[in-house]
Amino acid sequence: xxxxxxxxxxxxxxxxxxxxxxxxxxxxxxxxxxxxxxxxxxxxxxxxxxxxxxxxxxxxxxxxxxxxxxxxxxxxxxxxxxxxxxxxxxxxxxxxxxxxxxxxxxxxxxxxxxxxxxxxxxxxxxxxxxxxxxxxxxxx
Amino acid sequence: xxxxxxxxxxxxxxxxxxxxxxxxxxxxxxxxxxxxxxxxxxxxxxxxxxxxxxxxxxxxxxxxxxxxxxxxxxxxxxxxxxxxxxxxxxxxxxxxxxxxxxxxxxxxxxxxxxxxxxxxxxxxxxxxxxxxxxxxxxxxxxxxxxxxxxxxxxxxxxxxxxxxxxxxxxxxxxxxxxxxxxxxxxxxxxxxxxxxxxxxxxxxxxxxxxxxxxxxxxxxxxxxxxxxxxxxxxxxxxxxxxxxxxxxxxxxxxxxxxxxxxxxxxxxxxxxxxxxxxxxxxxxxxxx
Numbered sequence: 001x002x003x004x005x006x007x008x009x010x011x012x013x014x015x016x017x018x019x020x021x022x023x024x025x026x027x028x029x030x031x032x033x034x035x036x037x038x039x040x041x042x043x044x045x046x047x048x049x050x051x052x053x054x055x056x057x058x059x060x061x062x063x064x065x066x067x068x069x070x071x072x073x074x075x076x077x078x079x080x081x082x083x084x085x086x087x088x089x090x091x092x093x094x095x096x097x098x099x100x101x102x103x104x105x106x107x108x109x110x111x112x113x114x115x116x117x118x119x120x121x122x123x124x125x126x127x128x129x130x131x132x133x134x135x136x137x138x139x140x
Numbered sequence: 141x142x143x144x145x146x147x148x149x150x151x152x153x154x155x156x157x158x159x160x161x162x163x164x165x166x167x168x169x170x171x172x173x174x175x176x177x178x179x180x181x182x183x184x185x186x187x188x189x190x191x192x193x194x195x196x197x198x199x200x201x202x203x204x205x206x207x208x209x210x211x212x213x214x215x216x217x218x219x220x221x222x223x224x225x226x227x228x229x230x231x232x233x234x235x236x237x238x239x240x241x242x243x244x245x246x247x248x249x250x251x252x253x254x255x256x257x258x259x260x261x262x263x264x265x266x267x268x269x270x271x272x273x274x275x276x277x278x279x280x281x282x283x284x285x286x287x288x289x290x291x292x293x294x295x296x297x298x299x300x301x302x303x304x305x306x307x308x309x310x311x312x313x314x315x316x317x318x319x320x321x322x323x324x325x326x327x328x329x330x331x332x333x334x335x336x337x338x339x340x341x342x343x344x345x346x347x348x349x350x351x352x353x354x355x356x357x358x359x360x361x362x363x364x365x366x367x368x369x370x371x372x373x374x375x376x377x378x379x380x381x382x383x384x385x386x387x388x389x390x391x392x393x394x395x396x397x398x399x400x401x402x403x404x405x406x407x408x409x410x411x412x413x414x415x416x417x418x419x420x421x422x423x424x425x426x427x428x
Binding site: 081084085086087088089090091119122126129130134135137138139140 | 332395
């Protein structure tokens with residue numbers, strides 16, 4: 001057998017087999033299995049299964065904090081809308097968050113704003129995934 | 141030295157595999173090959189549904205699901221779109237306030253031309269659809285544009301489709317204008333890109349998911365999708381256009397839907413219509 005060819009093939013395929021569990025995979029598996037606020041270890045360090053928006057919402061329920069998170073959520077949704085990947089329910093959630101602020105329900109507003117921002121962030125991720133991978137489903 | 145030569149050869153083989161793959165998939169302006177796409181799609185369905193004749197794909201889900209077909213054949217004994225075709229004919233033949241009519245706006249007086257849409261308009265640098273030109277005709281002659289999606293626009297379109305029945309789709313992508321190929325590629329990309337909270341692409345339901353149940357529904361095959369539009373959907377209880385359906389599908393994946401006749405939807409129609417080249421126009425249709 002041609003040793004050069006074998007070595008080259010092994011080198012070419014090595015990333016496929018050597019790929020360790022990514023942080024994203026580890027996070028998603030732990031999140032799916034244990035929900036939020038679970039602690040897990042990845043590559044020797046400890047992490048929690050909180051989405052970044054859940055961490056942002058875990059602040060004191062004040063009008064200022066609720067308005068700040070809502071503003072962030074609106075900005076993120078405008079970003080995903082520009083890419084053409086806005087999700088259907090997000091605008092309604094933003095409206096409900098504003099209504100909650102108007103009623104003085106700041107905890108509810110923080111949670112809704114966090115949800116809307118998460119939707120928008122996922123939509124942006126989805127856009128980038130589609131840009132890189134859409135062709136994989138095309139019949140050959 | 142010998143080892144280096146062998147290593148170089150090995151890497152060349154590995155690299156060539158990737159290059160060939162890229163060439164086959166046709167996912168950029170250098171490699172996209174609409175005719176290869178169309179043939180690959182036909183072959184996919186030949187393998188998926190070996191008992192379905194190519195020509196029968198104009199009948200959507202009824203070409204691949206026998207039970208649904210039985211119900212549809214009964215429905216077609218008294219087609220629910222008949223009154224709409226009559227109304228469409230009446231609208232088509234009613235002169236505008238300036239004395240002109242639709243026949244003045246279209247080739248061959250608007251009769252028997254449905255299968256030529258959509259087409260690439262070089263002057264405007266965009267894909268033009270039949271419904272788009274129906275409304276442009278109205279506006280050019282001092283009339284208000286119809287609302288997109290349903291009602292009179294679908295009725296006029298249905299009548300024009302009716303006069304075009306059995307004419308073969310032969311959508312062109314002019315080689316002398318790369319923007320046409322870019323529009324086709326955008327349409328193709330749209331079809332295969334996952335969107336919305338449910339993370340679904342058109343292809344998930346209408347390619348891989350053809351004739352696989354989604355709750356109570358059986359999604360139709362992508363091949364032949366556009367041939368029978370506009371359609372009278374039992375779910376709607378009325379006639380609607382292709383872009384109304386696009387918006388509905390978009391919503392079903394929990395995407396914020398684009399508006400009918402948005403450039404993205406026209407490009408999608410261009411791609412889908414090219415995929416149906418060789419099939420006949422059979423609109424309007426009746427669907428579940």
